[in-house]
Amino acid sequence: MSAFRVQTVPKHGLALVASAACVMIASCSATVSPPRAAPTTTNSPSKTATSTAPPPAPITGPLEKDWKSYGGTAYFGCPERFSASKSALDDIRPKIFDPRTGQYVAPASPAVPAGENLTGAICALTGTADDMKVVYLVTTAKPGQASAPEATKTTAYAYDCKSGQPLATKELQPPTPDLRISATKDWGLASTASGVAWVNAFTDGHALTAPPRTVILSGTNLSMMWNDPQPGRAWQDVLSFQRNTDPGKTSGAELRRPSGEAIYQDNDIWTVDAELSDGPNKLVKITHWDSYSPPVASTMFFDLNAKAIIKIGDSDRIPGSGLAATLSDGKLFVDGHNSENSQFGFGVWNLRAQQWDLVKDRDDVKKLSISKLAFFADHLYITNGGGTFSVIALPATDPIASNWSVRPFARISGWTLVCRGETAPSSNGECKEIVMVQDQDGHYPGPWF
Secondary structure: OOOOOOOOOOHHHOOOOOOOOOOHHHHHHOOOOOOOOOOEEEOEOOEOOOOOOOOOOOEOOOOOOOOEEEOOEEEEOOOOOOEOOOOHHHHOOOEEEEOOOOEEEEOOOOOOOOOOEEEEEEEEEEEEOOEEEEEEEEEEEEOOEOOEOOEEEEEEEEEEOOOOOEEEEEEOOOOOOOOEEOOHHHOEEEEEOOEEEEEOOEEOOOOOOOOOOEEEEEOOOOOEEEEEOOOOEEOOOOEEEEOOOOOOOOOOEEEEOOOOOEEEEEOOEEEEEEEEEEOOEEEEEEEEEEOOOOOEEEEEEEEOOOOEEOOEOOEOOEEOOOOEEEEEOOEEEEEOOOOOOOOEEEEEEEOOOOEEEEEEEHHHHHHHOEEEEEEEOOEEEEEEOOOOEEEEEOOOOOEEEOOOOEEEEEEEOOEEEEEEOOOOOOOOOOOOEEEEEEOEOOEOOOOOO
16 A cells, blocks of 8 residues: 555635646547447438437447547547548548447438539537537538539538437528638637537638637527637637737637627636536636736636636635646546646645645645546545555545556546556556446446556
8 A cells, every 4th residue: 555645624724726627538538449349329310219229338348549528428520620531521420429328329421412522521519418419511612614613612511419310501601701711721610518619710811810710600500609709719618719808918818608608708817728517517727827027827717607716715726837627526626746836736625515625735745756646536546656556535545445447537427437457567557448337326336446
């Protein structure tokens, strides 16, 4: 067992502040091995996967390397960049995990109109696991004739993932005559709860892009629900845009809901880093840059439900940038031990009780020679610099295990994502594969290490 020990601290003795960057899922997903065969169902306009689905499997096969989580489920396909290819619709086609059946569903994809040639495509999801839709942006070219040059076209298609039925088809046009659709290599298409965010959609011919630089397309009828003059970053429940009320500053950002509602703006925001979501709790991690001499970096959390920056202890920020965080079961794990400019070590802040369940300062953490930390459901997984491991189950502070072969790290609807093989000698500290384990009685059934 490791000699690692932690200290719990009562609420009244703290004046710390919060910060986080949600990196645990991304770091694991980048190293997942190619999956073994997993059950797959294909939806089409004439056939659905809802009538005779088998009961859910307790454990899925390993996820694909390019998997993502969205809307209470996991999926692969729909890469972030535009696929310029005559086979683009096959290259990008998503497969979405159905938590009810334990199977993957492949939504229907559009057919290229007669007389046109496919030149590329991109796609994104919108909605939630219970009402998921997929939107494709497809580019085609119609060969030129003697009297007419080649004609290019961009068409959007929306499909209902549950039934496989097409919802809408729409040729996309610039909103004003002085704009045209920009080069596809500059496009972004991101998933949000109310529609897909199309970034760098238009150009005026003089600059790379021109306002509006972000357009939200409805997942139901593909109408342009709203737009923003800046290129945005999008997550399921929030979008961020560069915004400053002081024209002389280049910092600053504004948060907007997928509905378009502006909910927060701060001239000293340096970056908006991530949305952390777990059950009803939804936080946005923000890196802040205070204009002191010298300037001071710090990290804050914005509560999307309360529409306010949360306070941790007596402050609304933790000094330093580059901190990591995980949100699990109403508790925020903050890890600053790898930050270059923070005096914070790590801790678990209880959002309900408004107190630290565990906290260590930076000097104490340095003495422990920790190389990696992970947190899920009151379990802290510690990788020590010497290649040893320990697991702690809060509120106790003594290690309950000196290694783990599996590590749960995130939840979707009724399932838990589990990293396997992380501590094997040949793994280099990375997940060898990720599987999903079905809940029992509403909870992850284990094993916990």
